[in-house]
Amino acid sequence: MEAWQRAGNGWRPILGPVPAHIGADGIGQASESTSRTPAGLFSLTQTFGRAANPGTRQPWFHASTSDWWVSDVGSPAYNTHQTCAPGTCRFNEKAGEDLGRAGAVYDYAVVIDYNRWPVHPGAGSAFFLHVTSGRPTSGCVSTDRAVVIAILRWLDPRQHPVISLGVR
Template sequence: MRLVLTSLFSVALGALGTGTADAPPTPPPPLLPYHGSADQMVTVTAPDGASTTATLIAWQRHGSRWVRSLGPFPAFVGAQGIGQASEATSHTPAGVWTLTEAFGIKPTNGTRLPYRQVTNSDWWVSDVKSPFYNTHHSCAPGTCPFDESAGEDLGEAGPVYDHATVIDYNRSPVVPGKGSAFFLHVSSGSPTAGCVSIAAADLDAVMRWLDPADHPVINIGLSPQ
């Protein structure tokens, strides 16, 4: 579910802090103002729109202040950088979206998000002609009610999906062709098809930190110049 945005990256320096009293000042996250109740935010910032690398930081809201909880962690984004996502590109979508569920080939890493352990009968549908487009669907290979070549078999993806968090881009409402299957997942050491990826240990820490009660969101964009 995309949150309502009002203007591009702006935030007061005085509204931010760091996780420890003796830590050096941390640059503010490039917050996109939104109407929502998030008390946790994961920021993913790249130096420019064509960059395939970014920095991920996890922030906790304390009153009017955002305090760094985890990171900075190096991240990979789409092979075409950050921008307008679609089924025809490998952009990572710019914007703010909720983080409401997780999955993985391995058992849960302790995340508090609803977690699904996937097999080769778990798919994320990218068939733009299917009513199941950009949703999870369970079906045995060869029996699915959509074009399986235009879907992603989550259980067959390998270590990158050992654990993952779903980025709620283009989910409410779902617009065919606008892009599907965007996740925060384990890094392969190279740019992605549009997802955000970080090292496995870093991802485990972030996923354990995410708390549904704090309505976490991910904020993806460019570093302030």
Template sequence: MAVDAAAARSGLPPGVPVPPVGTNQLVTVLVPSASSTSGVLRGWRRESGGQWTGVLGPVTVRVGTAGVGAAQEGTSRTPRGTFDLPSAFGRQPNPGTRMPYRQVGTSDWWVSDPHSPSYNTYRHCAPGTCDFNESAGENLGRAGPSYDYAVVIGYNTTPVRPGAGSAFFVHVDAGVPSQGCVEVPRAVEVALLRWLDPAQHPRITIGLG
């Protein structure tokens, strides 16, 4: 109840924790139930008086085929909670974002091998030369149009827990529920990238609502 009251006073949806001072951009992805495979994304800006104003969306998005909740490697569940948005990448050139952005090709990977010291991190290595199980990793350049643009969700990063889940992004809609990522329409993904500003310490809250 205290969280809901604070959110109501702040302008945020009920159940959304108010971010700490310093975070002035918040993305919310709220689904109607833990088993839902779609929800609503909105972008919020903290005003000088502390109130939050919606500046992006609402827009319908897809989440994991197993819904939203506790994520683990291989569950296809989108992690529930609040996480940093540290960086972005894509197969296409930078669309105008201020976020740290990497244009990726076929030598760019996200490691999903829980036995690797590089688990849940970005790596650059030519196919066939990587020091992790490539079949348990995502080749970002070969993932298709859904990775034309993507924002990294800072889940399971500090510390990284082997097997707790990896490679969660906000990326272009693939047309079907995801393996755990948040999928948004292409135009919205570009708008999100152009809005996000690392100086505002953006975060994402994924939950029920």
């Protein structure tokens, strides 16, 4: 994985290359029924974590056990962040991800804006750049904790950051 920043008429490398993991099914057409990382160019507009904000300028929320990412295809809240106490949510919690209980992988994370505007139920949800567990993901991109922190500190909403996911 690499990070680049626009510089005049070109681009300059900011970070990497560094090792990263992707979905166990590779990169391509994502869906709820695969562990595939979506291919394409996606905005990075929101960040979160179980740990304290490391200094990102992007919108950030602290993930507690009442923070969920909805993967319930029958819910109008599909592929959105919702806050509700366990057992009180208006979606199928078994088809959601409790961000606060997910472990160290969500200490620091960046939301990948795949299938968010508009949302297509079943096309895939909960795609993040997050701290690695050392294994392939269910569709997210993961890398070392220090790299995720460096990316969070570098991100600037005024620069309209994006992630390009594909195969060279």
